[in-house]
Amino acid sequence: MEHVNWFLDWIWAHVQGYPPPALQGMRLGPPQSTDNTLMMQLFTWDAKHPEMSWWKHFEHEVPRLAQLGVTQVWLPPPNKAMTRNGQGYDAYDLWDIGEFNQKNTIPTRWGTKEELEQAIATAKEHGIDTLIDVVLNHKMGADRMETFQAIPVDPQNRLRDLTAPREIDGWTAFDFPGRNNEYSSMKWNQEHFTGLDWDARTKLKGVYRIVGGTHKGWSKFVDSELGNYDYLLGIDIDHRHHDVRQDLFNWGEWILKMTGAAGFRLDAIKHMDRYFLLDFLKHVRKATGRSDLFAVAEYWSANLRLIKPYIYAFQGLVTFFDVPLHYNFHNASKAGARYDLRTIFNNTLLSYRPGDAVTFVDNHDTQVGQSLESWVGSNLKLQAYALILLRGEGHPCVFYGDLYPNEECYDKQTADGLTHLMEARKKYGYGERVDYFQSRNCIGFVRMGDKSHPGCAVVVSNAEPGNVQRSSTHKVRMNVGPGHNGSSFHSYMGSSGHVGISSDGWGEFTCLPGHVDVWIQDSGN
Incomplete structure (x- = not known):
């Protein structure tokens, strides 16, 4: 009977309509700020700092993250794991966050309770919210x-x-x-x-x-x-057991109040009772007085059709990682120039319900060697980041492994380029967007800016470097808006040259094959 009720709920969603998009009702960063918001996943699978605990490392990096425009940091599970160096997904005791001598250690892999609390307090002082990775499945x-x-x-x-x-x-x-x-x-x-x-x-x-x-x-x-x-x-x-429900409800309330964290990343929701999760979120919102509680769920599937019922079921209380978009990026990086960039957003949550989408390029599960390995190659990594950071839809998440030196997946060229793209998001990625998706291997878009921020023009290429002549196929003619008439633009990514803007706002923007470029107005124009 319960299964029938779930099916009827799904049918009713199509009759009555979906709830309002989740992102518009959630806290994504300091409410008084007019800058773009940005999430950062602050760990890789085997993350370990050589000189300090991970929580101390987080605290140390807070000023830089704030400077780069980060407004939320997703931390690894803080709970005591089954082994001393467990990442926390091997959850032993949720109520021990590095305080008690269990499993032959007081600190978790990431540090002590006091270090976690101090890092979160420091982040708050810099306008950064913290998200707790919640492992409730097992x-x-x-x-x-x-x-x-x-x-x-x-x-x-x-x-x-x-x-x-x-x-x-x-x-x-x-x-x-x-x-x-x-x-x-x-x-x-x-x-x-x-x-x-x-x-x-x-x-x-x-x-x-x-x-x-x-x-x-x-x-x-x-x-x-x-x-x-x-x-x-x-x-x-068993999330239907009364005692289980009560203990997990209490923990959800406690972890936010104890640590000062602002929201959750929900692990492995496809394996958990949907009604329990909905009740869990409702309870925590009410108990903490946080009607704008942020929550993002991991439903791991490349099939958008399977995610749609969950959007309705969670009544606007959860956002979802755009796993279909990640797989588009992964497949595009494998296909190279054979991939038509004009289709990069096809069958994604971002194209279907951008107000429910948390976009990402890679994370700890997609790293090489992991069970969900689907790494986006360096030939398309920065292009993918430009598409989630600068187009203004969804809520993007940057991966620690792409930005910070590490032994698992670091690429310096990617990290340097990503730094520039994050800066560009904070400074220039605002206002109305106009897409110029006219060529299969070279697409562009313009952000027009707003009252507080200038705009930018972005060109993305997946052509094979060296195989494309400097021709119209790698130039995108775009209109940057009336406020830039007669001006000139230069590259924020370090490319040479300038683009002249006509009296009616048009300019011809070149992108090197296999690269991404962000163009901004010259100062003094």
Whole structure:
């Protein structure tokens, strides 16, 4: 019956219409500022600073981030992980953010509770909000084993049972002895979970659905991939259990009040009960008095059609990472000049509902070697960033790995260019936009500026360097608006030469093959 209700909700969305776009009701940065807002993901998968904790590193970088126009910083999960160096996605105890001696450490991989609080306070002083990465789907690193009934299911179809119920031993008891009931007295056991992937009795790995007692099986309100995608990894949390809901609701309120953070990044929502997540967000908004609470969800799919029902379901309380746009960038970087740039926004959230889209080029999951590897090559990285930073739609997110030196994915040329593009967003990317998408390998657009900021002209190319003659195919004729009549423009990215603007506002802008350029009016014009 619940599944039928969900389908009816989806049909009703088409009859009644979607809620207002989420971004317009959310805090994206200092409310008094007229500058563009910008998110920054401040970590890579294996991020580790050689001289200080990650929270101290964040605090140290705050002034530079503010100068570059960053108004939100998305931090890694602050909770205690199952291992000393766990990134936090291997969530052990949400209520321990580097305060208690658990898993043989007081600090998390990222630092101590006090360091986190100090970094967030420093960010606030510089007009930067902080987003907490919320891992509510599963737990890992239990303190004890328990014995209970479970059914192994087909990993490729979780609705298909492989055997009758049988007794297994599973690591499902979480006592949190090091925290000793501080903040929360809840102890977790097998009653609070739906499944796991390891039977310690037989030493067999698989996907096991816990049965018996009050267990209800998999939630019906999750993604339908693999039959039912409730189970992802670790010990899967049952979000329908009353005690679970209450503890997680309390934690959501507590983490914002305790740290001073301003919002959430929600991990792995396709695996969690949709109604729980909606109730979680409503509770936290009401309990904290933050009607403009920012939240962005990770629903990992390149298929826009699968994201659409979630937009309706979350009633304007969540934005979504534009994963389809990321895959367009990834595919374009692989195809090179064979890719038609005029189609780069096809079938993306940005083209469908820009007011719900958080755009990005790459993140920690798309890095080379990760399970979702889909890295955007350096041949298109800056072009992609120009398209999300300077066109004025959606809410862009910059990746730490593209900006800061690191051992995983750093490219100095990309970092230098990205710095210029972030500066250009803060200074010039304002006002009405006019697109000039007329050539498959060279597209352009103009931002007209507003009362407080000048505009700019942007040209993007994916042609093979050296294979294009300096011809009309790599020049875009664009009108920069009446305020620039008779002036001249120069490159903000360091290219040589100037572009003369006619008396009626037209100019012919050249872009080097395989490059991006941002053109601004010469001073004194």
